[in-house]
Amino acid sequence: MFIRAYLRASTNEQNAERAKATLDQFTQEHGQRIASYYKENISGTQLDRPELNRLLTETQANDILLVEQIDRLTRLNDHDWKQLKRMIEEKGIRIVSMDVPTSWQALDNNALTHNDPIIKAVLDAINNMLIELMAAMARKDYETRRDRQRQGIETAKAAGKYKGKRADPERHKKVKIYREKGLSLTEIAEATGYSRSQVCRILAN
Template sequence: MFIRAYLRASTDEQNADRAKTTLEQFISEHDQRIASYYTENISGTQLERPELNRLLNDTQENDILLVEQIDRLTRLNDQDWKQLKRMIEEKGIRIVSMDVPTSWQALDNNAITHNDPII
């Protein structure tokens, strides 16, 4: 299991890396570590995001996609969200979002199953 952190800001004027320290502290509190970071400045309303696509290509089953808030991952319309969700499910990726405490159980190595739901 690798934890892959996705950091996104909507515009070039915003700092996508601003959440990095917060994510590192959160993961450390759960006795885990982040394997890699994927950072981009692009609107969450766009499905086509180079770093998110790279993250999806790099992942393996049971890897974790870590975000500070779920809106860092998506602000997509319904059709695009269904497409992204299908891509995530096909890869067997689990999503952990700091603002969704029920997702944190995926960080427990003993809780890994092949049927864990995603957000």
Template structure:
């Protein structure tokens, strides 16, 4: 059994590994170790995420997918969440999430290996809670987006909304990191931008302001 920790932050949260110490402590208190960390800045509404895909490709049967909260794994719509669950199920991965205490029992080999009835009950309860938390995560995202939309509409109506302004300081950081030879993945992890935003920034500044050597 390998424990694979997945840490995700949205593009607005620049510190995707803030929960790393918490996950490590949680696992060590249960006499286990985390085999690998998969850290990325990406939206939970996207099914195709680089590090999540790498985790799934690396995983083997009975490995643990460790997360801080279910919303770190998914804010997906129903179809995409069903697809991700199918991938996880086909790999026979076990989700352990710090916000779902019943999932912690997957770390107890005595329960999962020696008692098939307990194992079946545990799986059923966990699936129910995980689906519930996934639905709540999606609803929370939709609610926040709706409030944001309403705020923008009020701002436009009052003549106060000027649109999202670019963070020029972070743009310069992207350019600086690129000039230093960092990869796109490393730039994403350092700046908090997603892959597509880094590419857009590099393309814009390369064309208008900078000459970046490949």
């Protein structure tokens, strides 16, 4: 069993390694250690994430995918979440999240549940239900924040106070540097956190 920690932040301005020390301490308290870390700055609403894909490629059956919270793993819509969940299940990976206590049993090799199939089946069912609930809440939180942002913009526009989102000159500069180095539009988007269409607009200016 290898524990693979997934660290994600939504933008380049955020620190994806913020939870690293917390996850290290958490695994130590359970008599385990993290074998590898997968860090990236990308929205949890995107299914195609380079480091998450690498984790899924390198993992083996019974390995653990460790996250601080379920929203670090997913803010996906229902269709994409089902697809990601299917990929995880096909690999035989177990999700452990600090905000889902029922998932912690996977860290204890000597747990009673490993020897009692009935107890294990019940706890697995409860654990899956809680992960589903947390995933739905993560998506709902994302949609709520987007709605509030949209309403705020509409209010600002009506008052003549909306000036639009300010461009980040440093990130724009990185886009052009990456392009000069021969990176594809997709690679640039993954490296900067922009969408392909945003990369195209920046390069066109």
